[in-house]
Amino acid sequence: MRNLTALISGSLFGIGLLISGMTDTTKVQGWLDIFGQWDPTLAFVMGGAIIPMAIAWALTRNRQPVLGGSFPAAVKPRVGHDLIVGSVLFGVGWGLVGLCPGPALASLSYGGIGGIVFLLAMIAGMWAAVPVRARLLPAS
Amino acid sequence: MIEQDWIWGFAGGLVIGLAGAVYLLVNGRIMGASGILGGLIDGSGRNSLMERLAFVAGVVLAPIPLVPLYQTVDTHVTGNLAAIVAAGLMVGLGTRLANGCTSGHGVCGISRLSPRGIVATIIYIMAGGLSVILFKHLLGVV
Known part of the structure; x- marks a missing residue:
């Protein structure tokens, strides 16, 4: 069952990415390019995606996942070097x-x-x- | 044209959010593309191997029947192979060090008001903006 849910969820994710236009790199770079021909599409995609997710998070309160286990606990709000260095690297490549x-x-x-x-x-x-x-971030 | 783009963007976003909601509410997991794939690459996800493979299979295969509905589907990826390799390495390394990407930190993190997700998203968007200025406008490599 878990695998079937993962397949359904992955399929929705792939279809959503295609129809949203987010697999078109010019739309993504266009959104990041505030000094060029700015393309607002990505903001609408993010906004659209956050709505069902926010509802889902609200539904997790005092409940268990349908297939058992527990919902991911909130991690400590720690911003380490790994988060910063990783996000900078990711952003530059993106x-x-x-x-x-x-x-x-x-x-x-x-x-x-x-x-x-x-x-x-x-x-x-x-x-x-x-x-x-x-090697680089043993402490964080 | 632009108006249609944002409607499709919003509709696609809702489907992406629905995908994350299903994964969270049924399987109890956060839908992060870099985390699900990364766990397959470095072995950290060996306890949930099939679940991860099923998700990745869905992402890769589900768009295929829809592609012919579009007159053109072009990802417009640059022809600069060195830039592609460098960007791929940075995205792979960066998202794993940061424990998340646009889906995990962006969609799932922000919707939960996770401080780490919000900080990561602000940083990678700013880095992305500077990257476009540097590589597109100043250096002209892409």
């Missing part, structure tokens, strides 16, 4: 090409060779994160 992990997966079937190369490089980066975290 602005450079206009892809983040979700759209990189969703556009795999129609994103051409560039999309495939990006995904492979992203996977390499994820793999590299384990030793990098251990």
Whole structure:
């Protein structure tokens, strides 16, 4: 059952990313490009996505997930070096090409060779994160 | 055209949020693309391997039947291969160090008013904006 939910959720996520236009890198870079031809679409996507999620978080109170277990506990509001360094790196890469992990997966079937190369490089980066975290950010 | 773009953007956003709501309420997990994929890459998600694979399969496969409905679906990814590799490495490394990306910190974090999610989102949007200024306007590499 958990796998079926994950498949349904992943499918909705992929379809949402396609119809929202967020797999088009010019729309993402256009939103980040405040000094160019600014494209507001991403703000509407974020706003649209936050509404069902906020309702979902409200529904988690005093309840359990349908398939059992427990809801993810709120993590301590700690902003460590890893969060800052990681978010800066992510943002620079996101602005450079206009892809983040979700759209990189969703556009795999129609994103051409560039999309495939990006995904492979992203996977390499994820793999590299384990030793990098251990060596560069041992305290945080 | 622009008007249509934001309507589709909002509609797509609702579907993305619904995806996250289903994953949270039924499976009790946060829908973060970098976390779900990253757990498959570095082995940290071996206890939920099939669940992660099923999610990734859905993301990759579900758009395929819809693509022909569009006259053109173009991701407009740059032809600069060096930029693609560099960006991919930074996105992969950065999202794992930060424990989240646009879906995990952005959609799921902000909707929960998570301080970490909000801080991360502000930082990566600012870094993204500066990145566009640097690489597009100043250096002209993309």
